Amino acid sequence: MGANRRMLRLGAFLIAPGYHVASWRHPTAHADGGTDFAHYRDLVRTAERGKFDMVFLSDGLGIRTPYRDEEELSRWGRFAQFEPLSLLSALAVSTDRIGLAATASTSYNEPFHLARQFASLDFLSGGRAGWNVVTSVTDAEARNFNRDTQLDHETRYHRAREFMDVVTGLWDSWEDDAFLYDKESGRFFDPAKLHILHHKGEHFSVRGPLNVARPPQGYPVLVQAGASPDGQDFAAQWAEVVFTANQRLDQSQAFYRGMKEQVAAHGRDAEQIKIMPGVFPVIGRTRAEAEDKYAVLQELVDPVVGLGLLTQLLGDVDISGYPLDGPLPELPATEGCTSRQQLVWDKARREGLTIKELYRSVSGGRGHRIIIGTPGDVADELEEWFTAGGADGFNVMPPVLPDGLDDFVDLVIPELQRRQLFRTEYEGGTLRENLGLDRPAHRAASSAPAGH
């Protein structure tokens, strides 16, 4: 295997008991896995055995699914989940090499808290922390944080940008070699290597310094998944990994090219951002077996859940008044994920789907690319996107856990390794080293302004 050969990157998207909306009803699913540490520990160790770059935990600050009453809500699953940073802290000391990334919101957190938590995770894991920066897009979350509705899109991103200035400034409170621990002289640190932030901005006033040393990775790996123009521009400035949802190669190629160009326009090296579309793989020894597996899951989708899921993907627009066997109506613009909404609408129109057909079609991948087939089929499709400039890697969303992850690690990973597309051993000790990302220099070391 050539040392300089370009290798694809893999993330494992883990949410107990699987990404498919009906996964918890599957006979093999650990329906109560959401607060079962052993379940998550075993999943992450499986991903580590497969040499995944990282595992990834999504998050919502409340129950984001739409429902009219408790009875409707009870058809959904997955309301009893660990808070992700608590879980990753525990996983950090239960694993050795795999990266650990979690979602956290810039709209409902204070930068001082998040800077400390991610710095702590980076120390606990020896430099394996990643942060998926989100601005949160539901009113349900706003209502748990003293608001009736979410902040508007522009304000969210404005706050997010200032948030990044503050957290990176806090991570740079101390230079890497600031701490002397000099017992003789009584100098705990070198005073010239302390940098007090003194931030005063529109959304935040944060003096600093952070009471944690600079993280092993400098900053945790910064991940972003917003697909709106604001989200893409934010990613181009800050993100090192981008999770995307694209159904077709040409879309993904256009996104890939566009993002790399935007990154370069921000003065950054385009190699320093890794584009990782989501894939929802249903793997069988034969194609028929894979199709059967998928059909079993689709049969388990409750109509209440399917319709609610579609409503959510459309940005909380109420479509309950329209006939299930008719087409999707024209929809108003919302403050939510408008680009995600467009994706679903495009699919409905392109394939001429009824509302019911549409909600079933998105119950599995939820807007992400679905691959159903043999290990060779899955490897073929990943290889095609990877070599054709559609992806630097993939965020793998197993339909049901642990089986879907076991299948990927035991069947697809060896095929990718055989094709020399994926590592057989971790290259480095930190997530940055494994992803091929530079360690950010302390801001005192360069004359560049704050940010990249």
Added chain:
Amino acid sequence: MGANRRMLRLGAFLIAPGYHVASWRHPTAHADGGTDFAHYRDLVRTAERGKFDMVFLSDGLGIRTPYRDEEELSRWGRFAQFEPLSLLSALAVSTDRIGLAATASTSYNEPFHLARQFASLDFLSGGRAGWNVVTSVTDAEARNFNRDTQLDHETRYHRAREFMDVVTGLWDSWEDDAFLYDKESGRFFDPAKLHILHHKGEHFSVRGPLNVARPPQGYPVLVQAGASPDGQDFAAQWAEVVFTANQRLDQSQAFYRGMKEQVAAHGRDAEQIKIMPGVFPVIGRTRAEAEDKYAVLQELVDPVVGLGLLTQLLGDVDISGYPLDGPLPELPATEGCTSRQQLVWDKARREGLTIKELYRSVSGGRGHRIIIGTPGDVADELEEWFTAGGADGFNVMPPVLPDGLDDFVDLVIPELQRRQLFRTEYEGGTLRENLGLDRPAHRAASSAPAGH
């Protein structure tokens, strides 16, 4: 050992590399232990070997020591510490029986976040979480959270009370047996057992429900350490463990009696609150050895640190203009820990100490009771306070870690066990069970109003 014999409770106050302000300069100290997980893991396993009820992590949301410039600050230690809940999450899966309590502030957190984090810690640890509720008392912390000065005392406690209503309401979002995981019927939970909070108050508006199941302990064990009248009243309503700082038995007896009376006045069982004064033990095989150990530490106190520490204990009052060999001046009232300030002032007057003598006297115990002697001496003093109605147990603050904790576990614990004052094996699986605290019923199970 009689099953009903009253046993004392022990907490281990852990901050790397020790409670003494100069601990990091001690030859045996792990000066860089603050972000060294193995250091903390070994400490907690030692405490667990000693059958401690719990370990306890204090916290500050910034650097709370007073300093005029970076040079002064560099004489202090301990600025590079894990965020406590991240650390406890990792320790939860590295231990089996010991309780895990951390400080978190009601003034600079959102209840939804803390409710989730402590619920997650309780699940990760199998019911061993404890929360030391603080309102935070320094302007240094306020400046990291969009303020120039801290909230006034009354507002802090007003917010804290509402905070407790919200977090306990969020922990009661789901009844204990709400989750059905019924794959056949498609019912994830029983809709009758979901309770949406709909809180709208002066400080918080939180709809709920929490997206974590009810914690194994119902609520984590609630700890409180505020000694002001507001703090004591808050403790009487909410706390199950109270950390106090008392130098003399008569003071501690008065505090103990008063607190139990206040608890009863709130309609609670006085047995359901455990009063645990802090003790700072310096242990030697002989008294002379113990005295020598203490003298070595006292010699390491930097004058800048000693004076700054005294300033902090006095509530950030500037005493830098007064001669070190003169008495403490009359001091103005502050918005900080006025009761702690009074304690220090009483000590100075009672013992006729100069400022310098005073700061040296508080550098070790920092207002807490100092016991210097043999294991038998330490056991004698603990036994006296315990049997004379001055304490239900103690929060042990080892001067230097790991040695001070090793000494206590290897030398004092066996002596306490020999006297049948302390357990030889954990009684239960949860922190509540070990402390002899009731598991709080879900609020739907009683007609009592919110709170205890």
